Each structure stands twice: as C-alpha cells, then as structure tokens.
Amino acid sequence: MTNNKPSFHYKNLHISLHPEVYEPAEDSFFLLDSLDVDSQHTVLEIGTGCGLIALACAAEGASVLCTDINPYAITLVQKNIKENQHLLIGSVQIIQSDMFSAVKQDQRFDRIIFNPPYLPECSQAPLPNSYWLDVATLGGKDGLTQTKRFIQGLKTHLFDTGFAITLISSQSSSESLQNLLRNTDLVHKKIKTYRFHDERLFIYRFQKK
Numbered sequence: 001m002t003n004n005k006p007s008f009h010y011k012n013l014h015i016s017l018h019p020e021v022y023e024p025a026e027d028s029f030f031l032l033d034s035l036d037v038d039s040q041h042t043v044l045e046i047g048t049g050c051g052l053i054a055l056a057c058a059a060e061g062a063s064v065l066c067t068d069i070n071p072y073a074i075t076l077v078q079k080n081i082k083e084n085q086h087l088l089i090g091s092v093q094i095i096q097s098d099m100f101s102a103v104k105q106d107q108r109f110d111r112i113i114f115n116p117p118y119l120p121e122c123s124q125a126p127l128p129n130s131y132w133l134d135v136a137t138l139g140g141k142d143g144l145t146q147t148k149r150f151i152q153g154l155k156t157h158l159f160d161t162g163f164a165i166t167l168i169s170s171q172s173s174s175e176s177l178q179n180l181l182r183n184t185d186l187v188h189k190k191i192k193t194y195r196f197h198d199e200r201l202f203i204y205r206f207q208k209k
Contacts, residue, residue, distance in 0.1 A: 013059065013084050015052050020072040022049045022136035027201055030194045031115050031167050034203045037062045039090060041110040044157060046099060046150060049136065051077035053113060054092050061089040062111075067097035070132045099146070100153040109157055112164035116146045118172050143172030144180060151184055154206055163207040165191075170200040185209065 007016045010024075010032075017023055032053055037043060039061025045054045048066035050073070058064045068074060077094040095102050117136055120143040139145050147166060154164050168177060181188055184206070192203040 010052060010056065011059070012087050013052070013055050014080075015050055015055070016076060016079055016083065017050055018072050018076045020130055020132045021070060021076050022133060024050065024052050026194070026196050027115055027167055027169075028052060030192070030201055031113070031165070031203065032056055034165055034192050035060075035111075035113070037111055042108075043111045043113065044103065044107075044109040046097075046112070046114040047116065047136070047146075048077055048094065049073055049115075051080045051092070051094065053115070054094075055080060055084055055088070057111075057113075058088040058090040058092045059084075063090050064092045065103070065107075065109075066092060066094050067099075067102065068094070069096065069098045070135065071096065072132060099149050100157060103157060105156065107157060108159045108162070110159055110162040112154060112158060112162070114147075114150045114164070114166045116150060116166060116168075118143045118147065118167070118169040120171060120173065139172060141173075142176035143169065144176050147172075148180055151180065151186065151206060154186060155208060158206075158208055160208055163205050165203055165205050168202045168204055170202075 037057045041062045043057045043062045043064045045066040048054050048068050054064045054066035074096050118139045119137050186206045188206050194201045
C-alpha cells in the first residue's frame, strides 16, 4: 500500500502521513473504537506508526509512551505531536524500539496497545513493496510472529490492575493462535469482532491473573 494522502483528520486531530509509514486502515479504527482510556491511565503503544492511537489516548488525558522500530515513523510522530499539542490533555513521548527493547525494565502501564503485523508471508493478499511497510504488515509464516513477542513481554510491563489489547486476524494461523493462547499464563478474552470483506478481525484483551 502506498499513501497517496498527505494527511487526514480523526475527530479534532490532524494526522500527517508518510509513504514509508503504515497508513491507518480498518484495523486501526477498529482498535481505536475498543480503547478504554482516561486521564488516570498510563499507556504504552507498541508500533505506533503515524501516532494516531497514541494521540487519541493523550487527547483523553492519558500519559502515553509510544514506540516504533521504523525511523520514518519516529520523525512523523514527532511532527504529529507538535501539530496537535494544543489538543492534548495528556502527554505523548515517542521512542525508537523493537517491541519492548527500549522500554525501561521497571516501567509499568495501565494499558498496553498493539496493532501488529498480521499478514502471513504466504498470504495471497497484495503486499507492500517497501521494506518498512513489509515490517508493518507481515507477521511471519503464521501471521503471529510479532504478536507472540508482544504477549511474552506483557507481564514485565503491565500493572497488576492493567490490561493489554491487541488485534488478531482470521488470516493468521488458527492453530498457532490456539497454541499461543494455551501457553500463556495471562488471562485472555476475545472482546470484539469485526468482519471486513472475507476477513474477520478480533480484539483480544490480556491481563495478569
């Protein structure tokens, strides 16, 4: 996918885009609609892309740390923070990180959010032809490579009373997903489903026991 639009609006937020950064699509807005965030919450968003979800959380008053491995995303989010600063009740900080690698070991959050790359590499769907867009969309052979890493890092960074939400696609391997859910010691629940053409998207919530 190539971004043709330089920017868009979400509610009052003005979000600039970049051709090397994943453009929010149906999955992003589905995840946005599933947020439960207010001014009392600390939020970590992994793989923030253009920063839409992080900024939406900060607009509700949350204190947000967002990460991305893509250097173009870091620069873009810094720009979007500056452009929307007057609308933010809370705060947003962006750091370059591969999953949790640059997040401090002792840092805990009330909410952790991740819209992962979930297309299996064998998928017949049209795929991006940019390295960074591949990173943002391809989830390995089963579509769950980065989702597994995300779930494995949650216990370290979640408050006992907090929870994480992530998106899983019906295009990912159902067998791998069931193995993943069986092997985690986190409490998990499917909380929402969205059907888009021949694909279904699921929001899963994870909490400590």
